[in-house]
Amino acid sequence: MGGPSAVTLLVGTRGSALALAQAGDIAREITERTGVPTELVPVTTHGDVSRESLSSLGGTGVFASALREFLLAGKCDLVVHSMKDLPTAPYTGLRIGAVPIRADARDALCARDGLTLETLPDGARVGTGSPRRAAQLAARRPDLVIVDIRGNVDTRLNFVSSGELDAVVLAAAGLGRLGRTERITEYFDLESWPTAPAQGALAIEVRDEDHSDALARALAAIQDDASHAAAAAERSILYRLEAGCAAPIGAHAIVGQGNVTLLGAVYAPDGSDSLALTGSGDVVTPAGAPETEDFVSLSSASIIETAEEVGRALADELLARGAAALAPLKHN
Template identity: 50%
Template structure:
């Protein structure tokens, strides 16, 4: 295929194995769709440099700010983010040019001896860095000891292999992209553990003024994924919660009486697992944002705000 651009596109990415793998997937998709060459530019973020818990670093945006600064400074032409890491507020001067097709958004268990969640004995240690996962796991009433952890996927799984933890809970999408699904002992049903808003989706950003890159990236757009993710993140935005709050949301597309429609579920769970509010709504894909706001309003009416407080 003849390239549509003469210069190589510079793609900014975090340096972790998952981030570079996700970014390379996007780079390869751009080349396949347009013929353009793409090179990865590694950028260190605050979230990568610190071992502190994400909420202690300020929560939302700790993996994003440095990439956006490089974009605005013209050091890179585009950046790839795990969509769930993005703040809900738009970034001036930047545009979300593409949302590619999403991976499976569910959470998974990686446990010793091939155990499932229900098979783990009471008192088993389960590692997660996400307040949402910790809250929902506690709410199941299985008597598990939830242990806060940081680190990349392999570091977390190694703690199980080495006997330091009985299990860890991770996003299935990351393991799929890293070819680590063989380690999964159970894919968790969303009825048990509802995913984070936008989990499994990628966000591809560029400068609003860069019309050439915007046009190229538009070839990667997956409209159904964007509708689902917009609905989920509208819940998060309307709740005024960051990505470290115990908020879950998951939208699926089902066939309705008049055509495809969104089925959106969301929940807010107290960090100790002692209380939660859940709800759902359905409607047209074109109303994704409004559906998310409506569901958030319902959750707030039922006491969600009091459940979102995460200790610093």
């Protein structure tokens, strides 16, 4: 741990219970590892107060815009995003300063009476606000009634408790951060049910111009290169396809000792068809590095660059195989 600091880092976050929980975890980790004091600064976003469907709001980028404006205005020193909610295009004046260790990237079913996806009765009502999850559900169980829902984690779980729905599908990471894993009745395997690019990962965004010592120490203390590279690989598929955060696209990256393996899947919105491909690439060892140097000591830039290249190549292959005919992509 570093010595005490007179500087308090202001951590911007959405005001939802989940956002406050994950930002609080980051703030505590920074202070524990560096001694730099932190303070949470909640920001209300349009996505938090609107009851419109996520797709009609323009995708999950609605959650990021207010935080970014707050950060650029100098009202905080860093903001904590759920990385799957962060648009893939660069944002002028800001950069991703760190990606901490990723939480569970899987989706989870929370159903009444301990039911699983296979044992839900015919015509069961299952809630989700995600077009990708809706497509995956329809592909596995075309008899289900998929209900578009909004609201925070507890609101969605209450749809099941009240009997209005038989089940909901949520991110395991969010359930874990809120201490709600006892509500999970089934986890979905990432190889057969890839989730939203960067699901379970957090992105710490900072101003380009801010290179203060306290901030630099904080970012270095929480950065995890493997998590950053996996998220970058998955997000680069979205960027190359010019698809929004709410597009019916799943991705799952594995970062190992010197290599990146990536699964990408595109779904027809009604679940009637899908296209899934896998790509991989080796991390290029920096010039002058010893031949025995392993993954963990390679430069972060080399790992992330390789991950993004793997994602771009896989996206190009998906397009060549007809992905644009399956899903509503902007790519021509």
